[in-house]
Amino acid sequence: MKIEFPSQISFRHLLQIKKYVYFPLITLVVVSALLVFVIIPTFRNLTLLRSEISRRKEIQRGLEMKIEILRGLDEARLLEQVETLEKAIPSRKDVFLLLTSLNGLASQTGVALGSFSLSPGSLATGAATGSATSQPDRPAETGSGRAAASSQLASIEVGIEVLGPFEGVQMFLSGLEHVVPLMRLTSVDLAPATLETPVFASTSSAFPLVSDITANAILGMFYAPLPTELGAVTDPIETPSETEQGVYEQLLSFTSFPASSSANIPTGREDVFAPF
Numbered sequence: 001m002k003i004e005f006p007s008q009i010s011f012r013h014l015l016q017i018k019k020y021v022y023f024p025l026i027t028l029v030v031v032s033a034l035l036v037f038v039i040i041p042t043f044r045n046l047t048l049l050r051s052e053i054s055r056r057k058e059i060q061r062g063l064e065m066k067i068e069i070l071r072g073l074d075e076a077r078l079l080e081q082v083e084t085l086e087k088a089i090p091s092r093k094d095v096f097l098l099l100t101s102l103n104g105l106a107s108q109t110g111v112a113l114g115s116f117s118l119s120p121g122s123l124a125t126g127a128a129t130g131s132a133t134s135q136p137d138r139p140a141e142t143g144s145g146r147a148a149a150s151s152q153l154a155s156i157e158v159g160i161e162v163l164g165p166f167e168g169v170q171m172f173l174s175g176l177e178h179v180v181p182l183m184r185l186t187s188v189d190l191a192p193a194t195l196e197t198p199v200f201a202s203t204s205s206a207f208p209l210v211s212d213i214t215a216n217a218i219l220g221m222f223y224a225p226l227p228t229e230l231g232a233v234t235d236p237i238e239t240p241s242e243t244e245q246g247v248y249e250q251l252l253s254f255t256s257f258p259a260s261s262s263a264n265i266p267t268g269r270e271d272v273f274a275p276f
Contacts, residue, residue: 104257109171111164155220162215186218
């Protein structure tokens with residue numbers, strides 16, 4: 001086949017030839033630009049939007065389940081459980097609650113409380129040094145079946161002096177495992193009582209008897225500060241396990257003394273200048 005070119009090529013012929021060459025190239029460039037800068041980003045955004053919608057729907061289903069769980073809770077029972085747990089493991093260093101329990105147990109067992117001591121800094125905040133230090137280990141389970149809390153506890157150490165017959169002192173020390181707030185008996189020393197032994201609360205006599213003994217004990221009262229942060233809204237609600245429910249049932253059997261059982265501390269005269 002023989003191709004013949006015109007002997008004379010005009011400017012109009014050149015434009016016709018370029019039109020057939022440049023038009024496909026321009027079309028290809030435009031389509032590629034639309035694909036790269038419009039279609040692909042739009043498709044990517046749609047994919048991300050669908051993923052976000054799926055995630056939000058999952059969160060919504062979780063929140064609806066949490067709402068159903070919260071609606072099924074008994075507010076009165078929750079308040080009762082919180083009060084029980086607060087008495088067992090106070091959220092602060094409640095020395096008054098400790099004194100109330102010790103004095104009530106002493107009256108119940110027929111012994112008298114002597115001196116009461118706190119280490120310096122014990123009533124400060126949890127960050128203070130002294131005897132109020134965090135305990136990395138959990139309190140050991142005793143014969144009464146006491147179970148430790150799942151989180152680490154802090155303790156405040158106090159020293160007490162107990163005066164009374166041997167049987168009463170023994171009952172008092174054993175009863176420490178069955179009263180709230182929860183406490184741990186760290187050490188105890190027994191010695192015969194003397195007439196110089198101070199007595200602050202007694203159920204029998206204001207002076208010690210010959211058969212009485214004195215027990216100097218070191219106790220560690222446990223407390224757990226309240227959390228400073230709440231969990232995320234999307235976190236699931238953790239219901240008490242069977243073990244935790246069993247621990248709570250055991251706490252219900254522990255003895256709790258009312259505030260009226262606190263020690264009778266002499267207040268002295270109201271008017272020091274009044275005649276006797």
